[in-house]
Amino acid sequence: MNERKYEKPLPEVTPLTKPFWDSTKRHELVVQRCKSCGRYIWYPKAWCPFCGSRELEWAKVSGLGTVYAATTTRIVAGNSPAWGEELPYTIAIVDMDEGFRMYGRVVDVKPEEVEVGMRVEIYFEDATEEIAIPIFRPLEKKK
Amino acid sequence: MGGDIAIVGIGETPYSRARVKKGEIVMSAEEYTAWAASLALEDSGLTKGDMDGQGLAVVGSEWPHSEIWSAEIVQNLGFKPKLLLRGDFGGTNAVELIVQAAAALKAGMVDYVLFAGGDSPMLPPGENPNRTWRYELDYMRPFGLMGFISLAALMMQRHMYLYGTKQEHFGKIAVTQREHARLNPNAYVKTPMTMEDYLNSRILSDPLRMFDSTLFVNGGLAFILTKKELADKHAKNPIYILGYGLVHNYAEGDPALPDITTTGVKVAARDSLEMACISREKLDFLQLYDDFTGAVLMQIEDIGFCNKGEGGKFVEQTDISYRGTLPVNTGGGLISNGQPGMAAGFVQVVEAVKQLRGEAMNRQVNGARIGLVSGLGALAYGSNFANAGALILGVEP
Ligand SMILES: [Zn+2]
Numbered sequence: 001m002n003e004r005k006y007e008k009p010l011p012e013v014t015p016l017t018k019p020f021w022d023s024t025k026r027h028e029l030v031v032q033r034c035k036s037c038g039r040y041i042w043y044p045k046a047w048c049p050f051c052g053s054r055e056l057e058w059a060k061v062s063g064l065g066t067v068y069a070a071t072t073t074r075i076v077a078g079n080s081p082a083w084g085e086e087l088p089y090t091i092a093i094v095d096m097d098e099g100f101r102m103y104g105r106v107v108d109v110k111p112e113e114v115e116v117g118m119r120v121e122i123y124f125e126d127a128t129e130e131i132a133i134p135i136f137r138p139l140e141k142k143k
Numbered sequence: 144m145g146g147d148i149a150i151v152g153i154g155e156t157p158y159s160r161a162r163v164k165k166g167e168i169v170m171s172a173e174e175y176t177a178w179a180a181s182l183a184l185e186d187s188g189l190t191k192g193d194m195d196g197q198g199l200a201v202v203g204s205e206w207p208h209s210e211i212w213s214a215e216i217v218q219n220l221g222f223k224p225k226l227l228l229r230g231d232f233g234g235t236n237a238v239e240l241i242v243q244a245a246a247a248l249k250a251g252m253v254d255y256v257l258f259a260g261g262d263s264p265m266l267p268p269g270e271n272p273n274r275t276w277r278y279e280l281d282y283m284r285p286f287g288l289m290g291f292i293s294l295a296a297l298m299m300q301r302h303m304y305l306y307g308t309k310q311e312h313f314g315k316i317a318v319t320q321r322e323h324a325r326l327n328p329n330a331y332v333k334t335p336m337t338m339e340d341y342l343n344s345r346i347l348s349d350p351l352r353m354f355d356s357t358l359f360v361n362g363g364l365a366f367i368l369t370k371k372e373l374a375d376k377h378a379k380n381p382i383y384i385l386g387y388g389l390v391h392n393y394a395e396g397d398p399a400l401p402d403i404t405t406t407g408v409k410v411a412a413r414d415s416l417e418m419a420c421i422s423r424e425k426l427d428f429l430q431l432y433d434d435f436t437g438a439v440l441m442q443i444e445d446i447g448f449c450n451k452g453e454g455g456k457f458v459e460q461t462d463i464s465y466r467g468t469l470p471v472n473t474g475g476g477l478i479s480n481g482q483p484g485m486a487a488g489f490v491q492v493v494e495a496v497k498q499l500r501g502e503a504m505n506r507q508v509n510g511a512r513i514g515l516v517s518g519l520g521a522l523a524y525g526s527n528f529a530n531a532g533a534l535i536l537g538v539e540p
Binding site for chain 1 (some may be wrong): 282286288292293296300304351400461525
């Protein structure tokens with residue numbers, strides 16, 4: 001755990017979203033899955049946005065995905081100045097193997113080397129005692 | 144089918160970024176709303192009292208304590224509307240509220256609807272509200288995203304990856320719109336810009352440059368809608384609403400993994416043209432929602448002026464200036480005219496009316512009779528824009 005105070009933004013944990021944030025704390029990725037149509041749902045929703053069913057369950061997923069688009073972030077705007085120390089860094093849209101889409105940083109690789117189609121895996125940065133933030137890294141660069 | 148509703152008055156205040164040291168004025172969203180409304184009333188020959196028992200449409204200011212914004216406005220400005228509409232649609236505020244107002248006008252509930260859009264995103268200095276929404280707070284900011292900047296950049300990157308679109312294609316849009324702003328006395332930015340200036344401008348998030356992006360300003364715009372039967376009773380020639388289209392939560396392809404390079408304007412523009420019973424070739428100009436240059440390029444494709452992916456080449460080979468074969472954003476757009484916060488979509492409507500009235504002075508599109516206005520609002524998670532709309536405006540019903 002980082003000894004310094006974590007100054008980047010943190011999510012609000014609600015009864016709806018707690019199972020997700022509890023899982024990231026365990027360094028696992030758990031998302032909602034619709035019991036009716038079988039679709040995986042990200043981010044947490046009140047019902048299945050595909051079929052309208054309220055019968056949702058939490059399902060552990062692979063954490064593996066493919067970069068759909070990526071951009072190198074060069075300035076801080078509309079977010080905490082605390083991100084400044086990380087610049088420049090990569091933000092990507094990642095299409096997860098289970099058929100849902102997530103945004104996140106891609107680290108452990110130079111921004112210019114992040115390409116569409118790159119396979120990535122999720123891991124977790126412990127921000128506070130309560131919150132771990134999902135991040136992506138190239139699949140082959142497993143630590 | 145359309146043409147039974149008309150715009151009979153417009154108003155636009157000067158814009159400011161509230162830079163006191165540079166002598167710029169500092170005014171609240173409410174002051175701009177009042178100022179713009181008074182300009183539109185004057186333009187139409189109506190008075191504030193004429194609006195009693197009529198309709199009033201306001202935009203949700205991005206001010207933090209705006210839970211009852213529309214009620215605050217009617218109390219503080221002394222309006223007594225029967226119908227009160229408030230937009231929380233972002234960049235589609237104008238189109239969405241026009242569609243709602245048209246329904247009320249056609250149903251005979253009111254005879255007039257005053258649209259008063261004012262916002263002060265740059266005010267007061269150092270006290271900007273934390274403007275955002277829940278999914279950005281929980282799943283974007285903690286994950287390192289820079290809001291609009293990241294999402295716009297990702298759409299442009301995907302377009303470049305799939306179709307080989309070049310920076311210069313986006314640059315052509317930015318440079319042309321700047322030229323238009325320089326001919327628009329009311330536009331905020333007047334500095335000349337060449338392609339070289341564009342290519343040397345700061346990258347915010349690859350490939351999105353400072354000159355690709357909307358520029359927030361304080362300001363207000365207003366206009367007045369009425370029924371065809373009353374349209375000729377006003378000082379200026381009425382401009383008719385010939386068609387409109389709206390779509391929400393549009394996804395091209397798999398709804399969970401949509402193509403982020405296609406906007407809902409594909410559907411909204413098609414529907415609006417169908418309602419107006421015209422083909423896109425009849426359009427004399429486009430006023431396209433432009434919070435970034437890539438959105439303009441995508442919409443040119445989505446309206447069907449070229450196939451998806453060919454927008455770069457199309458823009459390169461087409462004169463999109465006010466003199467050209469397809470004039471786009473003739474007042475400078477949000478990028479160079481400036482974006483007055485949540486009144487953003489009013490900019491496109493007011494510029495379209497000026498063009499159709501023949502009041503666009505040095506940037507007048509020759510013989511403009513029919514034009515398209517679009518709106519895009521609410522950057523969606525993992526997709527494009529959640530709100531999309533289009534209007535067809537013309538000089539005859
Ligand atoms: Zn379902």
